[in-house]
Amino acid sequence: MPEKPYDHTHIELKWHERWQNADFYKAEENSSKPKFYVLEMLPYPSGMLHIGHIRNYSIGDALARYKWMQGFNVLHPMGWDAFGLPAENAAIKNQRPPREWTLDNIAAMKKTHRRFAFSYDWDREVSTCEPEYYRWNQWFFLKMLERGLAYRKRALVNWCSKCATVLANEQVVDGCCWRHEDTPVEQRALEQWFLKITDYADELLDDMAGLEGEWPERVLTMQRNWIGRSEGTEVDFHLEGTGEPIRVFTTRVDTIYGATCVILAPEHPLNETLLDSGVKAQAKAMVDGRAGRDPGDIDKEGIFTGRYAVNPYSGEKVPIWIANFVLMGYGTGAIMAVPAHDERDFEFCRKYGIAVRPVIRPADGPLAIEPGMKAPYCDYGIVENSGQWSGLASADARKQMSAHAEQQGFGKAAITYRLKDWGISRQRYWGTPIPVIHCPKCGVVPVPENQLPVILPDRIEITGAGRSPLENVPEFVNVTCPACGEAARRETDTMDTFIDSSWYFYRYCDAHNSERPFDPEKIAYWFEIDQYIGGVEHAILHLIYSRFFTKMMRDIGLIKNDEPARRLFTQGMVIAEGAKMSKSKGNVVGADVLADQLGADTSRMFVLFAAPPEKEVDWRTEGAEGIYRFLGRVYRFLTRNTPAEARSGESDRKVLRKLHQTLRKITEDFETRWHFNTCIASIMELVNQLYAEEQNISAAAMQQVLETIALMLAPFAPYLAQEMWEELGHDGPVFRHSWPTFDAELAKEDEAEIVIQVNGKLRARLSAPFGTPKEELEARALADEKVKTFMDGKQIVKIITVPDKIVNIVVR
């Protein structure tokens, strides 16, 4: 048969239309099948088409198709995309989300998402921009409010002047906004809504033990650090004169006899009364000087307050300082400085001439007192010069001294977390409105459940003035109080969109439920997620929030699982122009162009071929032609060999062996490593061999090989695979066909190739049947002419033989 040229545009358009119009790929759920849940992408309002996600698409996509062909029920949030239609498709490609939030852009976005949510044929979709999704976000909020898990307080918050909104701690990167990396975050005092994620700090930490081995170690470590649990003691020093307590937190109460001053954070509340106005200004300057700077670059600075505090253990009077290295956000915002045993305290006290007094000695040495010491001394050992605790080991002293503080009422053992409650108030237009009403008489009143969802007004003006644009919409703001009926104001803050992503994957299981967020029975069927795929960049934001939400939903009785995802895979990012490809940077052009020029199959497969999925890749398109060429080679080979011609078949054995070896490699890789780059390489090898043996393959073998190639390509290049499937005389979707099984016997080589080494260097090879005895292999090796020349005049010391593999002759 004459071959046809590979016309990707024709093929992709043809199947695009067929897939869109028919209910070709309608989800099919069968309780007798195993389930498999792939999640690889967050439904950010603007995230759908994001190039940074092309790797997710490709990985999760290929995996989902494979699992589907294996006979699993697959729930895949991208709906039909999972079964063929890539996001880079022309039909939706122009709906790139707007970068600047103008009214027009928001209108466009709503349109995009409406279309996205309703246009495809899979009934599990959900869009976080939809009113129904607002309803359930708000419903969760009210549940948390009932349980005291949501609360409002005036707090110093992170503020990005470019976003004109508040940011969560997790959204502050190097002191700057995560979306504007050059804009230092300011601190402002505002009334804010918080979720009490700290209630779950211990559980979030402890349950990580069960994720060990299933989640990347790196992610678990990051979460542990983020939660930052540390055990210590809270102790009240007393302000000299008034006796007012100054509570400090320390992990080393055993060193308290070495405390030579107390240091407060510059924003510590006590400063209000402690400092005169000149010093207050200096304290303010300290706070400002710290913003947006790398802690390593900031010199320690302090100011003596002129006041003193009394050590409750020793009764000693020590000076009170304020210093820029003490953080209000951690512990109590006040510390005792023990310069002899802490590096930072040491540096500070040396600078300001404050006494350094060791109280710990090594277990096997004396207490060293060197006036000119250059560094803090001996971490753990025996406590000395510490009243009744002298002579105890550090650890014992810590316990006993904590207990003492509690008995005497001036302190207690305490656990401190770095994790803070999650500030969710945003002054944006596009988040879920927080469903409460502020009534002058009744205070904060929740919106009754039957009035949900509170939806956003259409007519708004974006001011960027640092107040929610909703405040300028009277018909939104002015309401009557649900409790007393008097005039009241609606809350104008909206929720952090990380709320959406914290539970969206549950909603995928039951997207059209109008009674509840989802049906618990459906969740019980699908959850936990078997395999979650996402970028490392979510290690502490999304992946802590969603774990928190899961535990919260369990506690309100909706679900049974403690954790959202059993296994997590973090894929590498796509880097362009030295930076992570991201929608806020706008450096996301490449893949669209590539898909236009070479097609969706090529761009998808190219990304998979570039590197293993956990690795970062630099986005570059040189080399994409290689993939295009390969797909063309496959297609041309197919079309000139269908129907297959009658030929000798003398290469059948060889070709089928290669076929089954390839199939084995891909099958095993899908089960374990997902190194699709090598899968694709092995298909290329197979095709190269087909070209070489083309004239000697029988018709039956040809048909079998081509069908198997179509099936093997289906996860990677769905359009071409589908086209091949049709050319080979099959109806229906190629994904409906089960994944082919490899035959280990057919994959086996006839003979083993034995490598002959002399002193570890390759000198010859020979072929021998599998299982040839050692002695025979050695005899044949020694008889080899080449080997003889290298042994010439030397003594054989020993011979190491690994059957079917290697003979190493050691000579001297």
Next chain:
RNA sequence: GCGGGCGUGGCGAAACUGGCAGACGCGCCAGAUUUAGGUUCUGGUUCUCGAAAGGGAGUGUAGGUUCAAGUCCUAUCGCCCGCACCA
């Protein structure tokens, strides 16, 4: 400073359990087809000595273990990521 990871051709990479380093692709070189270019097909392509056969060296660097090391161990240099005055 603490924690994690990575260093392999001109480039992306492969080598999964210690057993042939560089699969596969890009790029480059040559040949065939073509009026030519492009496409396609075939062959070559780590470095180095050699006309060739063939030899030698080679996985950041220096040691070590082993019959055998890209892979294991020790030290060291470089790069990347995360955390960080966290008391």
